[in-house]
Amino acid sequence: MHSFWRRVRYLLLCLLALCLLCIPLALAWAAYQAIDDQALLTAAPNVSPARVASAQRLIARNDPRKQPAGVLRSVQLGEDELNLALVYLASRYPHTRAQISLQEGAVQVRSSSFLPPNPFGNYLNVQAVLRETAGLPEVEQLLLGRLVVPPRLANPLLRWGLTRLQTHQNMEGAAAALDSIQHVGMRNGVLRVVFTWDDTLPAQLQAALxxxxxxxxxxxxxxxxxxxxxxxxxxxxxxxxxxxxxxxxxxxxxxxxxxxxxxxxxxxxxxxxxxxxxxxxxxxxxxxxxxxxxxxxxxxxxxxxxxxxxxxxxxxxxxxxxxxxxxxxxxxxxxxxxxxxxxxxxxxxxxxxxxxxxxxxxxxxxxxxxxxxxxxxxxxxxxxxxxxxxxxxxxxxxxxxxxxxxxxxxxxxxxxxxxxxxxxxxxx
Known part of the structure; x- marks a missing residue:
């Protein structure tokens, strides 16, 4: 009997050692698949005076502060306007390029980020398709380099990230902005965001950013x-x-x-x-x-x-x-x-x-x-x-x-x- 339990313990220790060995190997394999040698997007962002003027007119046209608080508002953005907004965001990270393509009922997002020195490669390339739902969009496809992330894993991670965002003490503004969004739709080459305006939102967002x-x-x-x-x-x-x-x-x-x-x-x-x-x-x-x-x-x-x-x-x-x-x-x-x-x-x-x-x-x-x-x-x-x-x-x-x-x-x-x-x- 003692010999039997010794064998069981030995087998369990072997399984544990195998698991401990497999976890880093699996992570290394995932990193190898996710990181590429070449960038998916290489073109420098086109920020011309005309595009800046267009963005300023867009902001003035959709300024929610001109509307009463608590009412439903909507903002409609074309593909070019969305990509201009991405240029502004990506400009904070000079080693990142991003691009949005609108589809019927969906939006495709692609990005390339240059990484610090590592043994796997130079770039993290992301390709995602977000599908319209009754509320916020959900991930339909997600590709990190050559690594396919199935929606059943990507969407729980997305929901977890949004929950973390809403509960983080330094991100109250971002959480408030997220709570204000009622629906995001993509139709006829236009992305439409329906939200409830709150006069305290700009200050909260500025503090969060x-x-x-x-x-x-x-x-x-x-x-x-x-x-x-x-x-x-x-x-x-x-x-x-x-x-x-x-x-x-x-x-x-x-x-x-x-x-x-x-x-x-x-x-x-x-x-x-x-x-x-x-x-x-x-x-x-x-x-x-x-x-x-x-x-x-x-x-x-x-x-x-x-x-x-x-x-x-x-x-x-x-x-x-x-x-x-x-x-x-x-x-x-x-x-x-x-x-x-x-x-x-x-x-x-x-x-x-x-x-x-x-x-x-x-x-x-x-x-x-x-x-x-x-x-x-x-x-x-x-x-x-x-x-x-x-x-x-x-x-x-x-x-x-x-x-x-x-x-x-x-x-x-x-x-x-x-x-x-x-x-x-x-x-x-």
Whole structure:
């Protein structure tokens, strides 16, 4: 009898050892199947001024704040508009490409993400088909690389993820947005989302989209701006002076941490201050922070130039260079339609600000800037001489003289601007 139970225990131990061995092997096999050497999507996102303008019109047309709270609302989005929204989202992750295709009663989502070094491959490619239901869509097909994930497994995982989202303490806004959605339908090349509008939803979403660590960083730089703006001196301050102090403070705060995150927060806080907007416009908690005293911030002696430069630097640091260029250019085209007119001077400030924002995200760029900070940062380090560039061009004159943004005249001027910026030591 004792011999029998010894054999049973031995058999159980062998089975346990086999299970422990099979689990990592199964996980390794799944990773091998899911990760590819080549990207499914390789084309860079197309973010043109026309597409940015289309997105702005779309937002204005579907602004739910114009409707009473508690009523059912619907938003209809075409395939191009959905893909533009994906560009905005993916711009936060420069190594990710995504694409949406609408089908009758379904939507196909494809994405490619470049992965850190690993023994399996370079890219995680995802292909999914979501099928319309009475409520939220469900997964009909899911492919991770070459790994097929059956719907009976994918949908419980999706529901589990949504439940986790709704119960996570830092994602109340996302949970509220999810709860407000009543139905998602796909018909005739249009995705239609039916939801119940709640006036508190924007604030909840904004808070959810900005991680608490990022909010703490922004608050630290706003507090620094409060101190700088309260210092005695002339009402007008050069942008380079503020930038010098904030970036030195960023280097001090980063220590052995992520200096790119600190630089990004510094640029965002600075941009909202220079442009006369409080961070409360995008971050509800910031409405209760101390506010810096208003000062006139200039670049090359001009306030509008400082505004263009700072907002483009923040956009580049936060969203990537192509998006910052497109938004900056759209702003100028909008001016030409009835504002101050198209200004190559402002466009130069947009492009230079974009260069600075992108520079601060790389270790080599940070080292180059640190040398300039040690020597003392000046306005002329940030922006070349641009006083001779044409400005105040109304739409008709801009079209006649430069052929619009696709014209040879415009391209020649834009190339000249890029050469002037590239000649500055900071951007070489």
């Amino acid at each position: 900005v991680p608490s660590a990022e909010q703490d960083r922004l608050q630290a730089y706003q507090a620094r701006l409060v101190t700088l703006a309260a210092a005695p001196g002339p009402r007008s301050l050069p942008l380079s002076k503020l930038l010098q102090d904030l970036l030195a403070y960023a280097a001090e705060r980063s220590g052995t941490g992520n200096s790119a995150d600190e630089n990004r927060a510094a640029l965002v806080a600075l941009a909202f201050y220079v442009n006369g907007k409080g961070l409360g416009a995008v971050l509800p908690s910031a409405r209760h922070w101390p506010v810096p005293a208003p000062r006139q911030i200039t670049l090359g002696g001009r306030g509008d130039t400082a505004q263009h430069f700072s907002i483009s630097a923040a956009l580049a640091a936060a969203a990537g260079t192509p998006l910052a260029d497109a938004v900056g250019l759209y702003k100028e085209l909008d001016d030409a339609e009835g504002g101050s007119g198209f200004s190559f001077n402002d466009l130069a400030a947009d492009r230079a600000g974009t260069r600075l924002g992108a520079l601060l995200l790389t270790s080599a760029g940070q080292q180059r800037l640190q040398k300039r900070l040690d020597a003392g940062l000046r306005d002329t380090d940030l922006l070349p001489k641009v006083q001779d560039l044409p400005e105040l061009l109304q739409a008709a004159e801009f079209q006649r003289r430069f052929g619009g943004v696709d014209g040879a005249g415009y391209k020649k001027m834009a190339n000249d601007i890029e050469q002037r910026i590239a000649a500055l030591a900071l951007y070489r």
